[in-house]
Amino acid sequence: MKIGVLDLQGAVDEHLQMLAQCGVIGKKVLTVADLDGIDGLIIPGGESTAIMNLLQKFEMLPALRDKVAAGLPVFGTCAGLVLLARPDALAGFDGEVERNGFGRQKDSFQEDVTVAGFNKPFPGVFIRAPYLKSVGKDVQVLAKIDDDRIIAVQHNHILATAFHPELSVDTRLHELFIQMVTAAN
Numbered sequence: 001m002k003i004g005v006l007d008l009q010g011a012v013d014e015h016l017q018m019l020a021q022c023g024v025i026g027k028k029v030l031t032v033a034d035l036d037g038i039d040g041l042i043i044p045g046g047e048s049t050a051i052m053n054l055l056q057k058f059e060m061l062p063a064l065r066d067k068v069a070a071g072l073p074v075f076g077t078c079a080g081l082v083l084l085a086r087p088d089a090l091a092g093f094d095g096e097v098e099r100n101g102f103g104r105q106k107d108s109f110q111e112d113v114t115v116a117g118f119n120k121p122f123p124g125v126f127i128r129a130p131y132l133k134s135v136g137k138d139v140q141v142l143a144k145i146d147d148d149r150i151i152a153v154q155h156n157h158i159l160a161t162a163f164h165p166e167l168s169v170d171t172r173l174h175e176l177f178i179q180m181v182t183a184a185n
Helices: 012-021 048-057 061-069 079-085 172-184
Strands: 002-006 025-029 040-043 074-077 095-098 109-113 122-126 131-135 140-145 149-155 158-161
Touching: 002 012, 002 172, 012 025, 012 172, 040 079, 040 172, 048 061, 048 079, 074 079, 074 172, 079 095, 079 158, 095 149, 109 140, 158 172
Parallel strands: 002 025, 002 040, 040 074, 074 158
Antiparallel strands: 095 131, 109 122, 131 149, 140 149, 149 158
16 A cells, blocks of 8 residues: 655655554655555645645646546645635535634644544644634544534545644544545455
8 A cells, every 4th residue: 555645845754753653654746747546645734825836837637637537535734625625626525614724833832632533642733723613414533622613624535624733643534534545455
């Protein structure tokens, strides 16, 4: 199994380290050609507008959108969640996103998150984090914060979190994604 990590912005190396801890080969993805031969893709955080601009500049957006539509398992964290929810970006799932929903950089925080299916809280690292105001009826909500802000979802072959699991020592969300990739292949 080989999982790509979009190498345009964000904690790319941290995602690769998490994959290695889980016994999976990670591969940096910077071009359309890099999408070949991967079984899944992680889209790290960063600034979603900048990532979108880079996807267009490197002519990756149409190919990546096609891969998502064809069922490539994708895990988006923070800005990755934003890109997966936006219909003009990757349109991976139906969701209304609030960019920087928890405030600016100075408002970043850490909080234990209750994730559906996990037996203990997950250490959430929120950096200028978005959240989902609502999701479509087929999207499974995995976690909320403040009772109404949706911060983790799963939809078919898509996993998305508003926080940065790669910045913790907890591999459970990466393991969940690896299970999704295994089931898809």
